[in-house]
Amino acid sequence: MTPADNNIALQALARRLRRPVASLADFAELSPRHLQQLNALVEAASQREAKLLQHDLRHRLLLPLRWLLQRRLRHGA
Amino acid sequence: MSRLSSQAEVIKLGRLLGVSPAQLEFLTDLPSGSLHHFRTAISDQLFDEQRELIQAMAALTRWLPSWLAALLARYWLGATLTARLASELPAWRVAAIARYLPKDFMTNIAERLDPRGARELLYILPAAQIAEIMQILLARRDYITLGRFVALLPDAVVSELAAHIPDEGDLIQIVFFIESRHRIDHLIRVLPRERIERAMLMVCDTERRPLWPHILSLLANSSYGLKRELGELVASQGEDVLNAVVHAAQEEDLWEDLLPVVACLSPEVQRHVVNLASLQVPEVLQRILIATERKGLWTAMLALAEYMNEAGREALAAVLAEAENSMLERACYAALLSAQWNPLLDIARRLSPAKRQACLDILDPYLTTLDQETLSHLRDLLAHYGIAQQPTLPTTN
Numbered sequence: 001m002t003p004a005d006n007n008i009a010l011q012a013l014a015r016r017l018r019r020p021v022a023s024l025a026d027f028a029e030l031s032p033r034h035l036q037q038l039n040a041l042v043e044a045a046s047q048r049e050a051k052l053l054q055h056d057l058r059h060r061l062l063l064p065l066r067w068l069l070q071r072r073l074r075h076g077a
Numbered sequence: 078m079s080r081l082s083s084q085a086e087v088i089k090l091g092r093l094l095g096v097s098p099a100q101l102e103f104l105t106d107l108p109s110g111s112l113h114h115f116r117t118a119i120s121d122q123l124f125d126e127q128r129e130l131i132q133a134m135a136a137l138t139r140w141l142p143s144w145l146a147a148l149l150a151r152y153w154l155g156a157t158l159t160a161r162l163a164s165e166l167p168a169w170r171v172a173a174i175a176r177y178l179p180k181d182f183m184t185n186i187a188e189r190l191d192p193r194g195a196r197e198l199l200y201i202l203p204a205a206q207i208a209e210i211m212q213i214l215l216a217r218r219d220y221i222t223l224g225r226f227v228a229l230l231p232d233a234v235v236s237e238l239a240a241h242i243p244d245e246g247d248l249i250q251i252v253f254f255i256e257s258r259h260r261i262d263h264l265i266r267v268l269p270r271e272r273i274e275r276a277m278l279m280v281c282d283t284e285r286r287p288l289w290p291h292i293l294s295l296l297a298n299s300s301y302g303l304k305r306e307l308g309e310l311v312a313s314q315g316e317d318v319l320n321a322v323v324h325a326a327q328e329e330d331l332w333e334d335l336l337p338v339v340a341c342l343s344p345e346v347q348r349h350v351v352n353l354a355s356l357q358v359p360e361v362l363q364r365i366l367i368a369t370e371r372k373g374l375w376t377a378m379l380a381l382a383e384y385m386n387e388a389g390r391e392a393l394a395a396v397l398a399e400a401e402n403s404m405l406e407r408a409c410y411a412a413l414l415s416a417q418w419n420p421l422l423d424i425a426r427r428l429s430p431a432k433r434q435a436c437l438d439i440l441d442p443y444l445t446t447l448d449q450e451t452l453s454h455l456r457d458l459l460a461h462y463g464i465a466q467q468p469t470l471p472t473t474n
Binding site for chain 2: 017018019023024025026027029030034041042044045046048049050052053054056057060063064
């Protein structure tokens, strides 16, 4: 791993966080492997949060519609 | 910024990323300020997920009466979505809805609330309601959330809350995870003095050993006067307690936090501490020098060396003899800046001839920059300690 690899990994992390690379200057002393690991963890956390929200939004917002539909189906039967 | 502050940041980061702090161990050497900035960036991004949809929902919520919004939040939306909605609503509106929500549900929201919008809300919520939420967080041992909010609360509410927390161990843990570490000194002054003293005296209780680093964190983040006052309170508990603190600092590598505290103590107490047999062990001194190097604490280190007895200086010289010359370079520079030549040269005279010569080589470029009086004083000292003969040194014009 070269300093160039380190720079690339740091830039990827900064892009992921939508922050300037200079704001992560102290992270430059980490190895590229650690920077990639951080990037992967941020990505995973972001996906987890998005999934949780989407699940909540779909499940909870559609709940009244589902309830109405089930009620109508029961009455229809 | 200290190692303990960085440890607290790593624990908070682990929680945000959903991994154990052990997986982020490699971050502990980074400055806590940078870790805080990194964590804030991640938090901002997580809270920006699906923001447009949440904002649209918040716009609809504004039309509902508070009691109905509370009912929907509790039985339909759940804590996660409600917390996100709360971040998009004005604080007064959230406070109005919160009046109809039970404390358990409010606590679940508090855990998920976007920190960016929490300050104003905490100023509006009634102190009694905040106290109820804090009690539940305490029962859940969620010190991270508690630390996040305590930093934002008005002093009067903090005092009232502290009165509801009977165990000083809990107080110490909340302070350890506090979001704005510059607030620690202020908080210590807001809390009753006897409680802070009782918290400090937990170092006498070996059953509370896991909390000792947190106590040190409190000391390390307090002002000079408080460091001295509280540090001396601990020191007055006797040699057994001090030895236990030395062992704890060694085991958990906390010297970079402890050294500045020791350097704030009164000369008599400093003398007592630096001459503890448990501190003059090569392994301990080695770690102390590593911390000194890492955090640029040579001025504090030389001030402590001033009070060291012969055995201590011999032990320190033995450790320094094994170190790189770059360490000696920084020690010389610190001595130059703060005129701490005596302890440095008294240690240098105990080094091998080769190391003593290295010391002279390091000093050589400085000598030409000194005024005549300082140069003469330094030359006398070098001669006094047998490190160099006066004629071998250059003179300034």
